[in-house]
Amino acid sequence: MNYWLMKSEPDVFSIDHLRKMPRKTEHWDGIRNYQARNFMRDAMKKGDLAFFYHSNCEEPGIVGIMEIASAAYPDHTAFEPGQKYFDEKSTPENPRWMMVDVKFKKKFKKNVSLASLKEEKKLSKMRLVQRGNRLSILPVTASEWKFILKMAGEA
DNA sequence: GCCAACGTTGGC
DNA sequence: GCCAACGTTGGC
Numbered sequence: 583m584n585y586w587l588m589k590s591e592p593d594v595f596s597i598d599h600l601r602k603m604p605r606k607t608e609h610w611d612g613i614r615n616y617q618a619r620n621f622m623r624d625a626m627k628k629g630d631l632a633f634f635y636h637s638n639c640e641e642p643g644i645v646g647i648m649e650i651a652s653a654a655y656p657d658h659t660a661f662e663p664g665q666k667y668f669d670e671k672s673t674p675e676n677p678r679w680m681m682v683d684v685k686f687k688k689k690f691k692k693n694v695s696l697a698s699l700k701e702e703k704k705l706s707k708m709r710l711v712q713r714g715n716r717l718s719i720l721p722v723t724a725s726e727w728k729f730i731l732k733m734a735g736e737a
Numbered sequence: 738g739c740c741a742a743c744g745t746t747g748g749c
Numbered sequence: 750g751c752c753a754a755c756g757t758t759g760g761c
Contacts, residue, residue, distance in 0.1 A: 589746095589747090591747090614745095615756075616756085616757095617756090637746080637747060637748085638746075638747050638748080639747095642747075642748070642749095696748080713753090713754080714746095714747095714748095714753065714754040714755070715746095715747095715754090715755095716745080716746045716747065716754070716755065716756085717746095718746085
């Protein structure tokens with residue numbers, strides 16, 4: 583069982599969008615970064631838990647929890663010419679990009695802001711809080727997970 | 738295989 | 750909207 587953090591811009595897709603999906607489940611498409619893809623493809627397992635992180639917004643931070651609801655499978659949005667996530671180098675026969683399904687679990691009553699994460703000595707090694715990290719999918723350690731749950735008042 | 742140019746991410 | 754960080758591309 584692994585823990586993750588996955589970023590999304592709330593204007594595009596927020597935790598409230600996920601909660602309102604049928605079965606509270608949606609595919610996490612549009613990942614076009616090899617490191618992030620490799621995490622999904624090689625390490626993510628159905629049943630893993632992930633923090634839902636809101637980026638590029640008024641208060642960036644962790645807003646809740648979701649569950650990984652499938653293994654990785656080809657991201658079909660790469661096959662649609664003219665669409666935002668189209669990539670001519672990715673084909674159904676030889677897909678370059680992958681996605682997983684995620685299921686809403688919980689929205690925190692209180693967001694854990696990036697600013698508050700940065701203040702915590704215990705989390706100083708977290709990749710998220712390190713300078714200039716742009717990776718949209720990151721592993722989280724079990725101790726980081728527990729600590730952040732406590733910060734959210736959920737532990 | 739180097740590296741400059743370019744594009745994107747995302748905090749502020 | 751700015752800009753630093755950094756991944757990708759492509760010429761050589």
